[in-house]
Amino acid sequence: MKEMKVNNEKVLIRKAKKSDAKSLIEYLNVIGGESDFLTFGRDQFGRSIEQEEEYIDNSLKKENALFIIAEVNGKVVGNLNFSGGTRQRNAHVGEFGVSILKAYWGNGIGEELIKYLIKWSKNSGLIRKINLRTRTDNTRGISLYKRLGFLEEGVLKRDFLINGEFYDSLQMGLIID
Incomplete structure (x- = not known):
């Protein structure tokens, strides 16, 4: 658990728990409409509360998974989800997604969530x-990732299709040793 201040509000960064499922679904359905950089749009997240509870529960059971949220006064304002590989040969590597409510952009919450992930990975002894x-x-995202040590590894052509237009994506990675 970690705390920070944003606009005189206390932001709590902590591991997600099963009871967060309803507020996470509500949050994710809102942020989907606030940015086209996500893999889903407004109200397109596509999980029920029960499915989200199961997802959180499964994340908590895995040694190579992390699901954290940022909250202000009990309201979810950000999240980060990391999942490691499912087999012995790729359990040491995983991918994450991060998002922040637009009202909280530019306040360092995303950076703190990623730093939490990096520290957790280093302490895990498993994530490499x-x-x-x-x-x-x-x-803005790419600049932040580079500042935190992520390196560009390649471009995936036509990786996103949004409103009939294709977008390329950048694959980035951070080696933990």
Whole structure:
């Protein structure tokens, strides 16, 4: 658990729990409409509360998975989800996604969530590489990832299709040793 201040509000960063499922679904359905950089749009997240509870529960059971949220006054304002590989040969590597409510953009919450993941990965003794992919036009995100040590590894052509238009994505990685 970690705390930070944003606009005189206390932001709590903590592991997700099963009881967060309803507020996470509500949060995810909102942020889907706030940014085209996500893999889903407004109200397109597509999980029921029960499915989200099961997803959170499964994440908590895995040594190579992390699901954390940022909350202000009990309201979810950000989240990060990391999943490692499912087999022995790729359990040491995984990919994450991160999102923040638009009202909280530019306050360092996303950076703190990613730093939490990096620290957790280093302490895990299991995770040796963190991957991510983002649209190539997500300049703010790419700048943050580079600042935190992520390196560009390749471009995936036509990886996203949004409103009839294709977008490339950038594969990035951070080696943990």
